[in-house]
Amino acid sequence: MNHSIRILLKSPKFMIGTIVLVLMIAFVLIYPFINTKDPLEMMALAFQPPDSNLLLGSDNFGRDLFLELVYGIRTSMMVGLIAGVCATIIGLIFGLASGYMGGFVDNFLTAITNIFIVIPSFIILILISVSIDSRSSLVTALIIGITSWPWTARAVRAQTTSLRNRDHVNIAKISGHSTSRIILSEILPYIASYVVMAFVLQTASGILSEASISMLGLGPYNTISLGILMNWALVFEAPVAGAWWAFIPAAFSIAVITFSLYLMNTGMDEIFNPKIRS
Amino acid sequence: MSSNRESFMHGKQLTKVFGFGQQKVTAVQAVDFDFHRGEIISIVGESGSGKTTLAKMIMGLLKESSGTIEYKGKTRQLKRHAERKAYWKDIQAIFQDPFASFNMFHKVEKLLLDCIKLQGLQLTKDERFAKMKEACSFVNLKFEELYNKYPFELSGGQMQRLMIARIFMLHPKVLIADEPTSMVDACSRSTILDMLLKLRDENNMTIIFITHDVGLAYYISDTIYIMEKGKIVERGTAEEVILSPQHPYTKQLIADVPKIHEAWNLG
Ligand SMILES: Nc1ncnc2c1ncn2[C@@H]1O[C@H](COP(=O)(O)OP(=O)(O)OP(=O)(O)O)[C@@H](O)[C@H]1O
């Protein structure tokens, strides 16, 4: 494992993605300690362009958009992370059970997975969001998580199916180890790098999903996220007012975060894939 | 030999079918066998004849499509984990590919430590090391040279010998060796064969030796089963089968081996 991490540090794609993300996370975590103002406090007139005082100008309520952006990035990253963790755990459990046990369990779980894959998850996402009235950002994250696990499940199942007939698994079986122990020590380490990659992608798509449903006005309440900033800009007609600073920075942040995550994923893919194949 | 020709494992009409419909493959078809204690049995057949599939059914790693295996006078039951665990106390295996038999994330001594745990022995660290050293010296390996290493740091021959060290520690009643020498060099091959013979002599172990090499089978075994396309086409003592083959497939297998009658030079 240490060995893999050392090679990763030499991959420029992985490193660029990681450094950008780490700097961004550090900044949004530290900045609220420097500027302790409430992001919802009105500071100026509506749609003031950026100047030396308000770095990204003000929104339709005259609030400091830079401060809002910092809080928005925090929320969006949290939502993406929780959605990613949730999707990865569900996908991992379904994929491992289905791939390792085979037979009836496999057929049953594969059927469920396929149903979720056939119905576009975005539609399920909208339907669930509409039916839940008071959505906190945690609830939104969980809804995104439970609609996006099928791809992870399918990939994990495929890998597990090919691993379970390997001879080291057979040796573990005839050594009398329990099924849970075999899955944990004979299967999981072999798919770990793959699962981390899937997790990174799930996080990126979680951030995009949050932005999409928030723009439709179905995102979390009582919080600021990148999608909500875009939604406000849309609802209060910032583009008409020519206030590009109300939506371009938020869109750009989404692009930078997801692009960094994709870079990390590609970097890992280039390193781990030949190892998985061999 | 006659004193321990007690038959204790029978296969009756064992069949394994993979897939269904158009892709149906009958890998093993109505195989009968009788194994005796302390005997070395070779199952010989060309690639794809179903040897590994038969071995995995005997191991209880693949469920038979039909047929039964009788073990120690009773029909073998493997539904519950405890039943399987008890069965695997008696029956162990070495597989074809030593590289695939090791978990690449574990240090190699874990294989031997697991054997000690499996037997439920409560040992101090020194006692565990002594046991592992003993097992390694049985297969001519130095424990100190392997300790704290990962599988990729070992050669194929070293790995396969470690697998035999594992068998030495577990001393099962039956060992199924599925082409254990097909992936190692000629020198390791003869030492591995000698070790298997030694295991049989010291523990009265029954060894089921799977190979595609008739010459090797003749050298090592008491009884030979010839397998063609999933069926046993001929069985008998090594002399009967090799020196006066009856079935055309056996004759062809023997004809394909040059100079079968010369003694095997196993230095
Ligand atoms: N899991 C499986 N699913 C489908 N078909 C299988 C499976 N395992 C084996 N077979 C088929 O069963 C037949 C016998 O295979 P098996 O591995 O038992 O042959 P073998 O005698 O051990 O060959 P080799 O000497 O190459 O190891 C082959 O035709 C193979 O394609």
Ligand SMILES: [Mg+2]
């Ligand atoms: Mg085989």
